[in-house]
Every structure is written in structure tokens, then in C-alpha cells.
Amino acid sequence: MSLPPEFALIARHFRPLAGPGALDLLDDAALLDPPPGRQLVLAADAMVEGVHFLPADPPETVGRKLLRVNLSDLAAMGAEPLGYLMTTSLPRGVADSWIAGFVAGLAEDQRIFGLSLLGGDTTATPGPACLSLTILGTVPPGQALRRAGARPGDAVWVSGTLGDGALGLRVLRGELPGDAEGHLARRYRLPEPRLALSRALRGLARAALDVSDGLVQDLGHLCRAAGCGAEIEAAAVPLSPPARALVEEDPARLLLALTGGDDYELLFAAPAGAEAEVARRAAAAGTPVMRIGRFVAGPPEVTVRGRDGAPLTLAREGWSHF
Amino acid sequence: MSLPPEFALIARHFRPLAGPGALDLLDDAALLDPPPGRQLVLAADAMVEGVHFLPADPPETVGRKLLRVNLSDLAAMGAEPLGYLMTTSLPRGVADSWIAGFVAGLAEDQRIFGLSLLGGDTTATPGPACLSLTILGTVPPGQALRRAGARPGDAVWVSGTLGDGALGLRVLRGELPGDAEGHLARRYRLPEPRLALSRALRGLARAALDVSDGLVQDLGHLCRAAGCGAEIEAAAVPLSPPARALVEEDPARLLLALTGGDDYELLFAAPAGAEAEVARRAAAAGTPVMRIGRFVAGPPEVTVRGRDGAPLTLAREGWSHF
Structure with missing residues (x-):
């Protein structure tokens, strides 16, 4: 009695990703002894082909992006990765090589970030690939970074550079000059979860989140949670050299850095004087x-000031699925 | 600055499902103090519209089935429910009433089974609705039921009745007589996770799983895990009265009870003499x-014997997505 194709696929591709507690993906569920003296941090994000990634994206980066957007949620909480569960709904005719690439990307990032697969499910779909990942992390009790907590007078900080992902998506769509191997496209395909920074900010940052839907919209979340407003300087928003070149060519593109999303940078509040x-x-x-x-x-409103100090009017504040 | 539509949708529909640790779904992740002295049990299952449920299924039962197929994985391990995370990828034009019904079904089953929503993600999809749920449960250390452990001579047991879900799907498709309000259709839409039974079997059952892909195929999983075979009597397989009536009309329909799947009954091994x-x-x-x-x-082969003792030949052993 040989394995049905679905289980042969799981054994061939997914079992090598399984870590302690996953029971080799042979049982109905994983068993995990929670690390003593830690709180669990849990988040789940889905990615749909054509919405969160492009059909032509390499499967390696699709797998890595799926893991990284979830790792970015752990970063937003100051947590450390522990493991993950994943469900993949794939078109029935999906190439074995696509799955192999997807898994190879996951395997590489498992090594980099120190976590492993605990369990999940593999199904077929008549629609586009639909991938869902639930991540588990841990944090010392009471030390998680939270969205609420900013106070008037606190500084607004952001990590890395903004707009690369949104500009990279447009490069990949052929709407902006550039190529698929360049910095911007790479940033769209492979975000960098800011785990080390977020751990370092425990006890100092008063509030934090990861910028996934656009700087202005996500800063609005911090404002609503704090019951106050925020003002930012458009000129202070950090841009990568390729993003800066595109914005200098057409200043309207700055809006993508302010509202485009797909940044996965850490946005946080820290007391004035803690610079x-x-x-x-x-x-x-x-x-x-x-x-x-x-x-x-x-x-709870966000004001973006231009070089002349006047507030900019934004056509939209960020991404909304509905 | 009002909430973007996506977040208004989350606040309106999903926040009422949120339990302790979910932080009102306002943060990037949930925070959970793991129950002391327990092992965590973790599973994830996805459901795709047109594959795992029908477009015409009431949204209430879609939500409840999504939760129940995952609860059934906890039952397979002898675990008790703790909480869940969920990602929903929904067609952009989904009716608000559909989401309201889906959530009402989840709310009802949260009350019945004693768990609550911890977190998740809501996205749009150009394809069919794609739903993914990760469930967390707990079990006393070392007492989880596992797939491996059956020994030659052990009895094969199954809970409830088999074939109802597979027959109910065909009723709903109009391929078999019956109606959408009948027992079989209801069993397809609303499986019964066997949580009380599985807890009661801790320390007695030597191996267990939940029958999701078909009795013969799933019994094969227990056999492979144990390194032995199994023999079952087709006439002993428990059928509900409506299923029995359909099988008496056409004995070939018995194959659906043996291989059809969507049963979510507990299949387990217990020592001979423990009847x-x-x-x-x-x-x-x-x-x-x-x-x-x-x-x-x-x-590790499964033999199904007919009334004359001769082995039946099965065209297929169960469901495979690929």
C-alpha cells in the first residue's frame, strides 16, 4: 500500500522542514513543550498569488517572503521565533519544481532565523495559490512591544528605508524603470524582518509595529492606540539610493514611500531625549x-509636512484589501 | 482619520470573537501565557470554496466546519481546545452578510467548544474563498494520543457512523436523493469533533487519528506508523439509517463509507480484551x-472483507488532493 500522492508530496518536500515537536508531520498535530518562563507570541498572515506576490516571482522568494512577513509580526512585538505552521492551497497542476523551490527558500530562512516547521496542511485549489502561515515566538513576560503606549512628545522612529517594496512591485510590473535583479525588486520579494532591532528596543520603545500597509496608515494605528496625533517630515523619511533617484525624477513617487506598504520596517515611539x-x-x-x-x-491624525512646513494632502493613506 | 475598510471589517466582524491574549486584534500578534504543566498541541487545516465546502453552503456552517475540522485534529491527539488563529482570503465583492454569518457560526462553536480567536489576517483574493485555521490545544505531558502504537492483535475501533459526509456531499450536488436539510447533508456541513471520547481514551487507546480522507486510507496511516497490517469487516462499519438506506438501494455506495472521507470520526486501536x-x-x-x-x-496493508469473508477490491482508498 503506497502513499497517496498528497502524502508522498508532504513526505518528499515538507518533512525535511519539520523540527522538534512536529512528529515528522506524521501525526494529526504537533506537540510542543512551551519554553518555561516565557510568554507565547502568535501571529498569522496569508499571501495570495497575484495579490501579495507575483506569479513570476521565484518560488524561493515566495516561501521566504511568507515566512518573513510573519517574522516581521514577531519583530513588531519584540519576540524571538520559535516555530510555525503553514497551509498551502496550490493549483492542482503546480510543478514539482515550484514546490521544491518554495521549500528551499523556507529551509534557507529557517536556518537564518532559527525556527522550524511544526505542522500544517496541503490542499488543492481551483484558484491562485493561497498560502497561510501561523508563527509562534516567545518573549520574556511583560516585555512585548505593543501598539499602544506612545505619548505626545515622543519621537517617531523608523528602521531601514521606506518605499522600496512598493517601488519594487512597480518595477516588476514594468511600470517603473529597473530590473527584477535590482535592489527595489529584491526588497519587494524579500523583506527584512527587524528582529534584532526589536529585541534591542525592549524596555525603551513605548510602542511599535511593523509597516506593512503604508507608513501613514500604520502610524495612524499607533496614534489611535495612543489617543494622540503625529507629525512627520516627508523629507526625513529614509529612502534607499534607487528609491531616491526615482523620487527625484518624479516627486509624486514619494507618496509610495509614505503610503505604499510592503516595507516591513519597524515603526516605533521612543521618549524625547532618548535619541x-x-x-x-x-x-x-x-x-x-x-x-x-x-x-x-x-x-489620532497623521500630518505629513513638506519641505516648506505645509501639510501634504495624500490621496490615500495606505493599503486596504476591502 | 477613519479606519480603512479592511480594519473596519475586522473591528466589526472579527473583534467580537477575540478572547484573552488576542489584545482585541489591535496588535501585530497575540500574547499567551501557556497553561502551566501542559503540553501544547498545534494543528492547521485549510478549506477552499468548491473543494472543502460548496459555494451554496450557509456561511454559518462554513465557519463551524473550519473550526470543527481543526478541533477534530485536537480530538485525534486527545487534546483540549485553547484558542485559534485564522486567515481568511475572501473574494473582493464578498457580501457583508456572508462574513456576518461565517462569524456567527464561529461564535456559536466557540461557546460550545470553549475556545476563542487569538489573531489572524484578512485579505482579498481574485479566486475562491480560501480559509486557514491554526488551532492550539493542550494535553497533560506524555498523554497525547499518537498515530504510532497499534500492535498486531489490537482491535480497530471507530466512533459514530461513517460515510455520512461523503454521501451528504453527493446529496448536496444532486447526485443522490435527499435534501440540504437532511441528516447526510448536515453531517457534510457540520462534522462532530470527538473531543470527549478522545479525552476518555487517554491511557487506553494505543493509537488514534481522525478519519478525514477515508477510512481505508486513514487506517493505512495507522498501519504504516505501527509497521503492521489491519483487517476490517465491511459489514461492521457503522452506518447511519439514511446512509444504510442508500447503501441497501445500491451496495456500491458502501465504498463511500470506506473511502469517501469527510467523516471526522475517531479511528483508534485498543488492546484485545479491553472491549x-x-x-x-x-x-x-x-x-x-x-x-x-x-x-x-x-x-502495512488494509484488507476489507465482505460478508463472505473474501477481500473486497477498492477502486481507491481515499482522498488525495494531488
């Missing part, structure tokens, strides 16, 4: 950070 | 059980 300490911890974590504005008393 | 104890515990759990065969020495 040197933030810089010191970020440098120790090897992650560039930039102060881009401040939280202000008032309604 | 009375199994029956006692099952009665206390309020769940009917039936002894349908035994494990035998030999290769």
Missing part, C-alpha cells in the same frame, strides 16, 4: 534607524 | 463506538 540611546541600541543591532517626527496631543 | 473498558468509557463520553476489525502482523 542617543536609540541610536546606540540600533547600531548594536546593526540596523539603521531614523527619527522622522513626533507624536502630538490631539485627535 | 468492555472501551465501551464503558465511550458511553461515559456519550459517543457510540464500534469494533470493526483488528490489526494483524504483516506489511
Whole structure:
């Protein structure tokens, strides 16, 4: 009695990803002894072909992006990765080589970030590939970074550079100059979860999240959670050299850095006066950070000021699926 | 600054499902203090519209089935429910009433089974609805039921009745007589996770799983895990009265009870001679059980014997997505 094709596929491709507790993916569920003295941190994000990744994206980066957008949720909480479960709904005719590439990408990032597959499910779909991942992490009790907690006067900080992902998507779609091997396309396909930085900010950052739907919209989440507003300087928003070149060519593209999403950078509040300490911890974590504005008393609104100090009017604040 | 539509949808529909640790679905992840002195049990199952449920199925039962197929994985391990994360990829034009019904079904089953939503993600898809759920449960350390452990001579037991789900699907498709409000269709739409029975079998059952892909195929999983074979009597396989009526009309339909899947009954091994104890515990759990065969020495093959004792030849052993 040989294995049905579905289980042969799981054994061939997914079992090598399985870690302790996964029971070789042979049981109905995984068994995990929770690490003593830690809180669990749990998040789940889905990616749909044609919505969150492009059909032509290499399967390796699709797997890595799926894991990384979830790792970025752990980063937003200051947590450390523990393991993950994954469900993949794939078109019935999916090439074996696509699955092999997808799994190879996951395997590489498992090594880099130190976690492994605990379990999941593989199904067919008549539609586009639909991938869902649930990530588990841990944090010392009471030390998770939260969205609520910013206070008027706190500085608004962001890691890395913004807009690369949104610009990279347009490069890959042929709407902007550039190629699929360039920095921007790579940033769209392979975000960098800011795990080291977020751990370093425990006890210092008053609030944090990861920018996934656009800087202005996500900063609005911090404002609503805090019951205050925020003002940022458009000119202070950090751009990569290729992004800066595109924005200098057409300043309207700056809006993509402010509202485009797919950044997976850490956005956080830190007390005024803590600039040197933030810089010191970020440098120790090897992650560039930039102060881009401040939280202000008032309604939960985000004001973006241009070079002349006047507020910019934004056509949209960020991404919404509905 | 009002909430973007996606977040308004989450606040309106999903936040009422959120339990302790979910942080009102306002953070990037949930925070959970693992219950002391317990092992965690983790499983994830996806459901795709047109594959695992029908477009015309009421959204209430779609939500409940999504939760119940995952609860059935906890039952397979003898675990108790703790919480769940869910990602929903929905067609952009999905009716608000569909989401409301889906959530109402989840809310009802949260009350019945004693668990709540911890987190997740809501995205759009250009394809059919794609739903993924990760469930967390707990079990006393070392007491989980596992797939491996059956020994030659052990009895093969199954809970409830088999074939109802597979027959119900054909009723709903109009391929068999019956209606959408009948027992079979209801069993397709609303499986019954055998949580009370599985807890009662801890320490007695030597191996267990839930029948999701077909009795013969899933019994094959127990055989492979144990390194032995199994023989079952087709006539002993428990059928509900409506299923029995359909099988008497056309005996070929018995194959659906043997290989059709969508049963979510507990299949388990118990030592020969433990019949009375199994029956006692099952009665206390309020769940009917039936002894349908035994494990035998030999290769991991499943033999199904007809009324004359001769092995039946099955065109297929169960469901495979690929």
C-alpha cells in the first residue's frame, strides 16, 4: 500500500522542514513543550498569488517572503521565533519544481532565523495559490512591544528605508524603470524582518509595529492606540539610493514611500531625549534607524509636512484589501 | 482619520470573537501565557470554496466546519481546545452578510467548544474563498494520543457512523436523493469533533487519528506508523439509517463509507480484551463506538472483507488532493 500522492508530496518536500515537536508531520498535530518562563507570541498572515506576490516571482522568494512577513509580526512585538505552521492551497497542476523551490527558500530562512516547521496542511485549489502561515515566538513576560503606549512628545522612529517594496512591485510590473535583479525588486520579494532591532528596543520603545500597509496608515494605528496625533517630515523619511533617484525624477513617487506598504520596517515611539540611546541600541543591532517626527496631543491624525512646513494632502493613506 | 475598510471589517466582524491574549486584534500578534504543566498541541487545516465546502453552503456552517475540522485534529491527539488563529482570503465583492454569518457560526462553536480567536489576517483574493485555521490545544505531558502504537492483535475501533459526509456531499450536488436539510447533508456541513471520547481514551487507546480522507486510507496511516497490517469487516462499519438506506438501494455506495472521507470520526486501536473498558468509557463520553476489525502482523496493508469473508477490491482508498 503506497502513499497517496498528497502524502508522498508532504513526505518528499515538507518533512525535511519539520523540527522538534512536529512528529515528522506524521501525526494529526504537533506537540510542543512551551519554553518555561516565557510568554507565547502568535501571529498569522496569508499571501495570495497575484495579490501579495507575483506569479513570476521565484518560488524561493515566495516561501521566504511568507515566512518573513510573519517574522516581521514577531519583530513588531519584540519576540524571538520559535516555530510555525503553514497551509498551502496550490493549483492542482503546480510543478514539482515550484514546490521544491518554495521549500528551499523556507529551509534557507529557517536556518537564518532559527525556527522550524511544526505542522500544517496541503490542499488543492481551483484558484491562485493561497498560502497561510501561523508563527509562534516567545518573549520574556511583560516585555512585548505593543501598539499602544506612545505619548505626545515622543519621537517617531523608523528602521531601514521606506518605499522600496512598493517601488519594487512597480518595477516588476514594468511600470517603473529597473530590473527584477535590482535592489527595489529584491526588497519587494524579500523583506527584512527587524528582529534584532526589536529585541534591542525592549524596555525603551513605548510602542511599535511593523509597516506593512503604508507608513501613514500604520502610524495612524499607533496614534489611535495612543489617543494622540503625529507629525512627520516627508523629507526625513529614509529612502534607499534607487528609491531616491526615482523620487527625484518624479516627486509624486514619494507618496509610495509614505503610503505604499510592503516595507516591513519597524515603526516605533521612543521618549524625547532618548535619541542617543536609540541610536546606540540600533547600531548594536546593526540596523539603521531614523527619527522622522513626533507624536502630538490631539485627535489620532497623521500630518505629513513638506519641505516648506505645509501639510501634504495624500490621496490615500495606505493599503486596504476591502 | 477613519479606519480603512479592511480594519473596519475586522473591528466589526472579527473583534467580537477575540478572547484573552488576542489584545482585541489591535496588535501585530497575540500574547499567551501557556497553561502551566501542559503540553501544547498545534494543528492547521485549510478549506477552499468548491473543494472543502460548496459555494451554496450557509456561511454559518462554513465557519463551524473550519473550526470543527481543526478541533477534530485536537480530538485525534486527545487534546483540549485553547484558542485559534485564522486567515481568511475572501473574494473582493464578498457580501457583508456572508462574513456576518461565517462569524456567527464561529461564535456559536466557540461557546460550545470553549475556545476563542487569538489573531489572524484578512485579505482579498481574485479566486475562491480560501480559509486557514491554526488551532492550539493542550494535553497533560506524555498523554497525547499518537498515530504510532497499534500492535498486531489490537482491535480497530471507530466512533459514530461513517460515510455520512461523503454521501451528504453527493446529496448536496444532486447526485443522490435527499435534501440540504437532511441528516447526510448536515453531517457534510457540520462534522462532530470527538473531543470527549478522545479525552476518555487517554491511557487506553494505543493509537488514534481522525478519519478525514477515508477510512481505508486513514487506517493505512495507522498501519504504516505501527509497521503492521489491519483487517476490517465491511459489514461492521457503522452506518447511519439514511446512509444504510442508500447503501441497501445500491451496495456500491458502501465504498463511500470506506473511502469517501469527510467523516471526522475517531479511528483508534485498543488492546484485545479491553472491549468492555472501551465501551464503558465511550458511553461515559456519550459517543457510540464500534469494533470493526483488528490489526494483524504483516506489511502495512488494509484488507476489507465482505460478508463472505473474501477481500473486497477498492477502486481507491481515499482522498488525495494531488
